[in-house]
Amino acid sequence: MNTAEAGNPTSRTAFIRTLASRDPRAAEAELVKFLGDVFDVEIDDLSINQDQYSLNSLNGFLTINDEPFFFKFHQEDGEENMSGEYYRADLIEKANLPIDMPVMTSTSAGEQVLIYRRRNDRRFSDVLRELDLEDDPQLVATAADAERRLNSKILKVAKETLHPVSVSQVSAEPINRLFFERMIDPITGEVPGGRYAAFYLNKTFEFGNVTVLWQELSTAKFVLNGQVMSSTIAQIFSDAADRLKPTSLTGAGGITAHGDAHNANVWYETDGATPTLTYFDPAFAGEHVPSLLAEAKATFHNVFAHPLWLYDPDLAKTHYEASATYQDGVFHITTNWELSEVRRALLNAKATSFWVPFLIELQTRGLLPKNWRETLRSALAMCPALVMNLRAGADRHNVCSSAIAFYVLGLVGSECETGANTVSDFLDTIDPNKGSL
Numbered sequence: 126m127n128t129a130e131a132g133n134p135t136s137r138t139a140f141i142r143t144l145a146s147r148d149p150r151a152a153e154a155e156l157v158k159f160l161g162d163v164f165d166v167e168i169d170d171l172s173i174n175q176d177q178y179s180l181n182s183l184n185g186f187l188t189i190n191d192e193p194f195f196f197k198f199h200q201e202d203g204e205e206n207m208s209g210e211y212y213r214a215d216l217i218e219k220a221n222l223p224i225d226m227p228v229m230t231s232t233s234a235g236e237q238v239l240i241y242r243r244r245n246d247r248r249f250s251d252v253l254r255e256l257d258l259e260d261d262p263q264l265v266a267t268a269a270d271a272e273r274r275l276n277s278k279i280l281k282v283a284k285e286t287l288h289p290v291s292v293s294q295v296s297a298e299p300i301n302r303l304f305f306e307r308m309i310d311p312i313t314g315e316v317p318g319g320r321y322a323a324f325y326l327n328k329t330f331e332f333g334n335v336t337v338l339w340q341e342l343s344t345a346k347f348v349l350n351g352q353v354m355s356s357t358i359a360q361i362f363s364d365a366a367d368r369l370k371p372t373s374l375t376g377a378g379g380i381t382a383h384g385d386a387h388n389a390n391v392w393y394e395t396d397g398a399t400p401t402l403t404y405f406d407p408a409f410a411g412e413h414v415p416s417l418l419a420e421a422k423a424t425f426h427n428v429f430a431h432p433l434w435l436y437d438p439d440l441a442k443t444h445y446e447a448s449a450t451y452q453d454g455v456f457h458i459t460t461n462w463e464l465s466e467v468r469r470a471l472l473n474a475k476a477t478s479f480w481v482p483f484l485i486e487l488q489t490r491g492l493l494p495k496n497w498r499e500t501l502r503s504a505l506a507m508c509p510a511l512v513m514n515l516r517a518g519a520d521r522h523n524v525c526s527s528a529i530a531f532y533v534l535g536l537v538g539s540e541c542e543t544g545a546n547t548v549s550d551f552l553d554t555i556d557p558n559k560g561s562l
Contacts, residue, residue, distance in 0.1 A: 177436045178389035193243035199408040213410045220381045225405040249388035256467040257432035269470040275402040276478035290379035294413040296371040300384040307511040324514040332449035333524040345456035356539035365503035374415035376494040382419035384409035387426035421504035438526030447528035458532045480555040506538030
C-alpha cells in the first residue's frame with residue numbers, strides 16, 4: 126500500500142471539489158496533477174463521476190499504467206482546523222468487518238484520498254434506488270437479507286469492542302465532524318455556527334405558496350400531516366447541540382465502527398450464492414465511536430433519506446406532492462411522501478438484527494443512558510439537516526423536496542404529542558423496556 130502522511134494542511138481537496146461543481150473538466154485536470162503529486166504516479170486518464178450521493182465527497186475513475194482504479198475523497202468544511210484522523214481502514218479490517226481495502230491512501234490534512242482497484246460490483250445504493258422506483262418483492266427480500274447479514278457482523282463487532290470511553294477519546298473521533306462539529310464555529314467552537322448557522326439562521330424559506338422567516342419557522346408549532354409534534358425546529362436543533370457534543374456521548378460507551386456506512390459506501394457483491402455487502406470509504410472510522418452514533422448515519426441515510434427526496438429532489442417533485450401553511454405560529458406540512466417497500470424492509474432489518482440486540486447489550490452492561498431515545502432522535506435529525514442545505518433554492522432542493530425534508534426532519538427529530546408514526550413505532554420496537562420483538 127502506498128501511503129502519503131505528510132503535507133500542507135491547506136485543503137487542495139476542498140478547492141478541487143468546489144471547482145468540480147462548476148467546471149468538471151478543469152477539476153479533472155487539477156486532480157491529475159494532485160493525485161500524481163500525492164502518490165508519485167503517472168496518471169493516464171481520469172474522469173469524475175456525476176454522483177447524486179456525493180454530497181461532501183468526490184469520486185471517479187483513473188488509469189495508472191493501463192490498470193483501472195477508482196478514487197474517492199471526503200472533504201469537510203474547515204477540516205484543517207479539526208483534530209483526529211480520517212480513513213482508518215485498518216481498524217475496520219482488524220475488527221473483521223467486510224471492507225474493500227484501498228491500494229493507495231493519503232491521510233494528510235486537506236489531502237485525504239483513497240484509491241481502490243476498480244471493481245464491477247454495484248453500490249448497494251444503486252440497487253435500492255431501482256427498487257424505490259419499481260418494487261420487486263423478491264429482490265426486496267434479497268436486499269433485506271443482505272442487510273441482515275451485514276448487521277449481524279456489525280453487531281458482533283459492536284459487542285466485542287464495546288467499552289467505557291473518556292471525553293478525550295470521544296472528542297478525538299472523526300465521526301463528530303458529521304454531527305456536533307457541523308453545528309459549531311470551527312475556530313471558536315461556539316453554537317450556533319458551522320453549517321447550522323450558515324444554512325438556516327436568519328434565512329427565508331420558500332414552500333410554494335408560503336414564505337416564512339427562520340424566526341417564524343423555527344419557533345412555530347410543528348404539525349405533520351395533521352399530527353402535532355412536541356418539539357419546534359429550534360428545539361430539535363438546540364437539543365441536538367446539547368445531546369451530540371462529546372461530553373454528552375460517553376455514557377453509552379464506544380465501539381469500533383465505520384461510522385458513515387450509507388449505502389453509497391457499500392458494495393453489493395453478487396459473486397456468491399447470496400449477495401453480500403462490503404464497506405469502502407471509511408472516512409470516519411474509529412475505535413472509540415460513541416455507540417449510539419455508530420449506526421445512526423446508516424439508519425437514516427439508508428432508510429429515511431429515501432425514496433428520492435434527499436438525493437433526487439428533481440425526481441421527488443414529479444413523484445410526490447408537498448405543501449405548507451403558516452398561520453398564528455403554527456406550521457403545517459402535508460405530503461403524500463412515504464417510505465417505499467424496500468426502505469421499510471431495511472428499517473425492519475436494522476431494527477431486528479442490530480438495534481434490538483445491541484440496546485439490550487447496552488442495558489445488560491449498564492451502558493444504556495436514560496436519554497438514549499432522545500440522543501438517537503437528535504442524531505437521526507441532524508443527518509439530513511447538516512449534510513446539505515434543506516432550504517429551497519439554496520442547494521439542490523426545490524419547494525416540494527424542501528417541504529418533504531422538513532417533514533422528515535420533524536418526523537425523526539420530535540416525539541408526537543398524540544398517536545404514533547413510523548419513527549415512534551421504530552423506537553418503541555427497539556426499546557429494551559417496550560419492544561415486542
